Amino acid sequence: MADLRGGIDLGGTKIQAAIVDARGDAVGQARQPTPTKGGPEDVAAAMATALREAAQDAGVEPAQLAGIGVGSPGDADERTGVVSSARNLPGWEGSFPLAEVLAKELGTEIKVGNDVQVATEAEFHLGAGQEFQSLIGVFWGTGVGGGLVLDGRPWLGRGAAGEIGHVVVKRGGAKCPCGRKGCLEAYAGRSAMEAEARRQHEEGHKTDLFHLMEKHGKPRLTSGIWERALDNGDHLAEKLIDRAIEALGTGVASAVNLLDPEAVILGGGLGVRFGERLMKPLTDEMGKHLFADQRPPVVRVASLGDLGGAIGASLLFSR
Amino acid sequence: MADLRGGIDLGGTKIQAAIVDARGDAVGQARQPTPTKGGPEDVAAAMATALREAAQDAGVEPAQLAGIGVGSPGDADERTGVVSSARNLPGWEGSFPLAEVLAKELGTEIKVGNDVQVATEAEFHLGAGQEFQSLIGVFWGTGVGGGLVLDGRPWLGRGAAGEIGHVVVKRGGAKCPCGRKGCLEAYAGRSAMEAEARRQHEEGHKTDLFHLMEKHGKPRLTSGIWERALDNGDHLAEKLIDRAIEALGTGVASAVNLLDPEAVILGGGLGVRFGERLMKPLTDEMGKHLFADQRPPVVRVASLGDLGGAIGASLLFSR
Numbered sequence: 001m002a003d004l005r006g007g008i009d010l011g012g013t014k015i016q017a018a019i020v021d022a023r024g025d026a027v028g029q030a031r032q033p034t035p036t037k038g039g040p041e042d043v044a045a046a047m048a049t050a051l052r053e054a055a056q057d058a059g060v061e062p063a064q065l066a067g068i069g070v071g072s073p074g075d076a077d078e079r080t081g082v083v084s085s086a087r088n089l090p091g092w093e094g095s096f097p098l099a100e101v102l103a104k105e106l107g108t109e110i111k112v113g114n115d116v117q118v119a120t121e122a123e124f125h126l127g128a129g130q131e132f133q134s135l136i137g138v139f140w141g142t143g144v145g146g147g148l149v150l151d152g153r154p155w156l157g158r159g160a161a162g163e164i165g166h167v168v169v170k171r172g173g174a175k176c177p178c179g180r181k182g183c184l185e186a187y188a189g190r191s192a193m194e195a196e197a198r199r200q201h202e203e204g205h206k207t208d209l210f211h212l213m214e215k216h217g218k219p220r221l222t223s224g225i226w227e228r229a230l231d232n233g234d235h236l237a238e239k240l241i242d243r244a245i246e247a248l249g250t251g252v253a254s255a256v257n258l259l260d261p262e263a264v265i266l267g268g269g270l271g272v273r274f275g276e277r278l279m280k281p282l283t284d285e286m287g288k289h290l291f292a293d294q295r296p297p298v299v300r301v302a303s304l305g306d307l308g309g310a311i312g313a314s315l316l317f318s319r
Numbered sequence: 320m321a322d323l324r325g326g327i328d329l330g331g332t333k334i335q336a337a338i339v340d341a342r343g344d345a346v347g348q349a350r351q352p353t354p355t356k357g358g359p360e361d362v363a364a365a366m367a368t369a370l371r372e373a374a375q376d377a378g379v380e381p382a383q384l385a386g387i388g389v390g391s392p393g394d395a396d397e398r399t400g401v402v403s404s405a406r407n408l409p410g411w412e413g414s415f416p417l418a419e420v421l422a423k424e425l426g427t428e429i430k431v432g433n434d435v436q437v438a439t440e441a442e443f444h445l446g447a448g449q450e451f452q453s454l455i456g457v458f459w460g461t462g463v464g465g466g467l468v469l470d471g472r473p474w475l476g477r478g479a480a481g482e483i484g485h486v487v488v489k490r491g492g493a494k495c496p497c498g499r500k501g502c503l504e505a506y507a508g509r510s511a512m513e514a515e516a517r518r519q520h521e522e523g524h525k526t527d528l529f530h531l532m533e534k535h536g537k538p539r540l541t542s543g544i545w546e547r548a549l550d551n552g553d554h555l556a557e558k559l560i561d562r563a564i565e566a567l568g569t570g571v572a573s574a575v576n577l578l579d580p581e582a583v584i585l586g587g588g589l590g591v592r593f594g595e596r597l598m599k600p601l602t603d604e605m606g607k608h609l610f611a612d613q614r615p616p617v618v619r620v621a622s623l624g625d626l627g628g629a630i631g632a633s634l635l636f637s638r
Binding site for chain 1: 475488489500565
């Protein structure tokens with residue numbers, strides 16, 4: 001039991017918990033919807049529930065675990081276990097002592113880390129990045145997040161490193177959900193892409209995107225809806241995906257010019273769904289801006305899937 | 320004598336050699352013009368001459384040195400001592416075993432490193448970056464070069480890290496001397512700025528830049544000429560310097576968003592000349608794009624001056 005660890009991936013729509021053994025295999029798992037009302041206490045309670053169910057699935061008590069790691073959005077302070085400014089979670093504009101509250105609730109030690117960083121480390125240790133010593137994780141989803149592993153170790157900077165979504169790809173360019181201009185995420189983040197699709201649709205550009213969204217009962221343009229639209233040859237969807245790929249290629253190339261890593265691992269909802277299909281246009285776009293272009297990094301799609309975040313969180317107890 | 324080391328900074332216009340003691344102080348120095356004709360052998364011979372003169376200045380024989388480090392442009396392979404594609408040096412398109420040739424000539428061990436990286440390390444160990452554990456060195460001169468120190472150690476990637484001059488600031492933007500589009504260097508490198516000034520001058524924009532260049536007998540728009548033009552209120556000079564600062568602020572902010580370092584050290588001919596004068600506009604431009612904008616890195620001007628490169632090269636024998 002002592003070498004079993006828990007991992008919780010705290011997402012904007014779901015909470016994924018896993019019990020992970022020493023080899024990094026999930027031996028139990030459970031999922032809860034992320035509360036959309038209330039505050040951090042309610043989110044913490046749902047996290048505890050998810051973890052207890054995962055422990056039950058693995059036939060273990062939470063208190064028997066060697067520790068539980070949490071991959072969190074917002075500003076997750078690894079030293080204090082406090083999470084601040086998790087703005088896509090209800091009532092979480094301020095700071096909340098997440099590690100302390102969960103430790104009391106679950107009876108074992110808790111560590112928190114950045115959700116994208118721990119998912120990057122999971123790919124590094126157990127997934128698509130295992131053979132490399134340095135890599136950039138690029139998580140292309142609602143936003144565009146990033147994580148860094150350099151010389152086999154996570155690079156966190158002063159706690160906020162890896163923000164590849166806010167690498168500027170076009171000075172004076174499109175407005176980003178973060179409020180700044182020209183960020184990679186302003187072109188490639190699913191939220192920004194949906195806002196742009198809606199704007200162009202309202203301006204009269206034809207698209208089936210929103211019809212597909214309603215037909216499939218989705219509250220937003222999910223990666224699956226984008227894929228259907230591409231499959232149907234929807235021009236606006238094609239145009240916006242091309243634009244996202246151009247921005248991704250540019251921003252990732254800038255990061256590679258700065259860090260010269262062995263590999264880039266592409267994850268996230270859109271990254272996993274489109275990674276193989278759009279690998280050639282993506283690497284072509286990167287190639288236009290790579291300084292050491294005779295020796296590009298390996299680009300791979302993340303391999304751990306939905307459980308990557310929770311498994312990565314459990315690894316907070318092995319580094 | 321055993322703790323004296325040599326350092327050679329191989330630049331496009333001059334070769335600076337220094338003899339450096341264990342505290343990092345230069346106890347002897349000499350300078351040679353970089354040959355403009357011939358090939359790598361001729362450049363190596365001039366380097367050996369500069370080092371011998373510096374050794375004489377310090378009252379020591381080259382063979383008595385613990386080693387000699389070389390900061391080189393182009394692709395400097397630290398493991399093999401081979402320098403390739405140093406395109407601003409005569410006849411150096413291919414590869415040349417610089418360390419081997421200099422070792423025979425000077426009778427002591429030679430290590431080569433990237434010129435900008437060793438200058439960054441000099442600022443880290445002995446200059447403006449001494450109090451920090453992580454920093455980005457930005458060398459704003461003919462081109463825009465960069466070096467990284469992370470967690471107290473140089474980060475070289477696969478040998479080509481630090482190319483902040485080729486971080487893209489504007490997708491589809493200005494043509495860079497490297498042949499790509501929209502790189503930071505395309506807006507801020509002295510060469511690119513001069514080409515743009517000449518183009519706009521030929522298009523009829525008024526400027527005193529080229530008149531000042533001739534009057535002072537300079538072969539190019541040096542940092543001193545740019546400064547005189549700014550002092551005279553030359554509109555084109557102001558416009559192009561503003562454009563360079565905008566690009567620098569954007570590119571450096573992208574690098575900071577990715578790496579979250581404690582400090583940015585601004586060096587290079589233009590960086591040292593204009594760093595204090597333009598610090599506020601530069602940090603204002605950075606601020607527009609910093610993701611963790613409540614906690615920007617410290618930005619400082621490099622403090623080791625002209626000898627920084629040679630001193631940094633000598634440090635190749637202490638890391």
